[in-house]
Amino acid sequence: MSNEKLPSRRENFSDWYNQLVLKSELADYAPVRGCMVVRPYGWTLWENIQRGLDRRFKETGHVNAAFPLFIPMSFLEKEKEHVEGFSPELAVVTIGGGEDLEEPLIVRPTSETIIGYMYSKWIKSYRDLPVLINQWGNVVRWEMRTKLFLRTLEFYWQEGHTAHATEQEAREETLQMLNVYADFAVNDAAVPVVPGMKSEREKFAGAVNSYTIEAMMGDTRALQAGTSHFLGQNFARAFNIQYLDWNNELQHVWTTSWGLSTRFIGAIIMTHGDDNGLILPPKLAPIQVVLVPIYKSDDDKSKVLETVERIRKELHEYRVHVDSREEVTPGYKYNDWEMRGVPLRIEIGPRDIENNSVVFARRDIIGKQGKSLLSQDHIADQVNEALNTIQKSMYTRALGFRKANTKDPKTYDGFIQVVKNGWAYSWWCERDECELRVKEDTKATTRCIPIDQPGEEGLCIVCNKPAKNRVYFARAY
């Protein structure tokens, strides 16, 4: 770790982010262009994200499986929009075992096609439906401009792929998984999100409808933090996924896919972090509590370490780390663990031994206001309460930030100003033309058409024509 200062988040958000990822040891640059190494601290965070999601997937009836990394090029070509969307981004294996391959293999950028092929093999009758499979794995998209976690050539994610007998069931699944993502983001990651539908221009290549959870980062830019797609019968037709229905007639299935990736780690960093480093939500933090013993004399040392060890044992239900390093000062340790975003620090010194006390220091409130002197009694209960408080207040703060930076401009000129440094919540006529004009004028795009709508009509912020939906416009990652 490093005790060197970060660049100012306010002055240079991008530098702040890049250096924070490195200094907190979440990830590092790999010696392959655009690839990353997810270091143990970052991977443990990802494991905690996986656990939170996987539990929700299984509660909603899904199971995990693994499909091949390699996909025959011809598979991708079976769905027209899909191949157009992904062709520019492919990594292609042309040599295997020392010989040129007859048909090149692509490294999966997403697995609709190969999973579609397998589903056509497995699904015969309505009794085989629904198929509710998720896959945890790695995918590759040959991106030109990369950034750790946010956009890397290889990234880690889960991709759910489901097949249903009816359109309605597939649509319900799509929205159910969108809600699972929103629930996870809000309750586990303390990241406020807007669930909504993507515009035609912004949807997934091959989908009928794409849904997203959109989050506001600390520089007010938007980040698509998870997506759920209703694929209609597009892939069922391309891969001939058919079943015999209740009347013994052959029907195409209806499919969905949904994914959340290591990009979400970027969302956590950029939603919560500050100039001192990461601030990790207690529910996902690799280390929830760090215990820092403070002493000078050998006599104090043994007493303090004894108490620290007793407290560590009492906190066995939490992810606790004892920083017993000898070669650095307590102040140095505080900086280290602030950089790493540990939600709660407990300081224990000789005076605490005398007074049966401890000092709690909250990561989300730096300085005196974040500190409290507490009794050593019922320490587990107190830690539980502190972590809950931190979790909640992180969410409240992030939601407050989003609200403060979301505006309802009255004119297109006002709109142009708003999206320079925030989100505009505006009526939109849903025509390509207006969406494109916004993008050209401001670099902002439609982020989503929120599921929750005011239930009235308005006038498009661009063209003043009638509009049915209010949408969010913002510059995005």
Add this chain to the structure above:
Amino acid sequence: MSNEKLPSRRENFSDWYNQLVLKSELADYAPVRGCMVVRPYGWTLWENIQRGLDRRFKETGHVNAAFPLFIPMSFLEKEKEHVEGFSPELAVVTIGGGEDLEEPLIVRPTSETIIGYMYSKWIKSYRDLPVLINQWGNVVRWEMRTKLFLRTLEFYWQEGHTAHATEQEAREETLQMLNVYADFAVNDAAVPVVPGMKSEREKFAGAVNSYTIEAMMGDTRALQAGTSHFLGQNFARAFNIQYLDWNNELQHVWTTSWGLSTRFIGAIIMTHGDDNGLILPPKLAPIQVVLVPIYKSDDDKSKVLETVERIRKELHEYRVHVDSREEVTPGYKYNDWEMRGVPLRIEIGPRDIENNSVVFARRDIIGKQGKSLLSQDHIADQVNEALNTIQKSMYTRALGFRKANTKDPKTYDGFIQVVKNGWAYSWWCERDECELRVKEDTKATTRCIPIDQPGEEGLCIVCNKPAKNRVYFARAY
């Protein structure tokens, strides 16, 4: 699932295996040569294997991380033996984002090189050591002859990579992880294994010493079920991984690597399975207990289902499945769950409702001997006991099988007969010449030089010259 019979295990072990993998829905062939799809039932088994290993890795101080899928070709070339060993098996990406790459990228066959590169960046001082990192992921080796789980182009595994200040510490780590594998195999998978060292010919490309756990499959062939390598300073020199020692002098680190893969699923199938299907060890089985309700009248049905539901709730600590299918008979269900190797089946019918009884049917003992009529009281305790008994007796049976098929031939002619259909436990002079002769004469190889040795000396079974160690010879997967 399928109620069709398997080929006879005794008559055609290979067909039996291939069809069992498909019929039990553990895996399927992918539309890419040599690749597999691990289906939900197989992946859940792998998740349980992962859990058993990951717990042991973390208890021994390891953390997980993720390194890139792609490795620059030049990296592999830095370690002479390593590149020779892996070059024939590589998948090579030559096109990225529509353009020819300046330097081709290989899809990792194993990650010593790219992890070595990162370690050289991260490790500066003795304070940074040891580094104890594991990675769960996929790797690719371009194999010519493939078989589901046992040898596929892409497979799933974990690879541990550690760096140490001293040779002794690295050697201890190598053996510690060998023991972790052996402990897992024996206690979780009920697979008896011999831990030992590989011969020079059989060791990992780039290792100083390779260790293995060797298991006997149901056809008496050997399978290398996990490996742990002491890499000396080979990769440290190739990648310049150096640290400042306690005297402020620059030293190369000592490294290890160790891996266990989805091949282990093949070991479980071939150790325990029978002509009725899989027999899965209770500790790893995706479903530990299947409840089969039996009824004819509607009146019986509601009573039986009520009891089944109550019992399901009482068994909430176990992985339980209720087979409530209406369209098939109980007998059909029995066959299904026997094919899938569920360790314990509980049958509940109208008479059981009257008598407060249930029937337990053990998967490892088919027929009447495996059935017992028990009370519904304390059902969770009884399930616990039954699962423990099954776990133990599976191990005992497998160990007995290995012992019965391991011989100590007195002459080389006798040896040739023994390795046709079993293991030979024989003295070997450790010379290449004798090892090669055995291979040419019998197709058998040295499987390992066991850690436990008789502590005397003998005469090589091939050349009659003095030999220090007894080793296992066998034909192997």
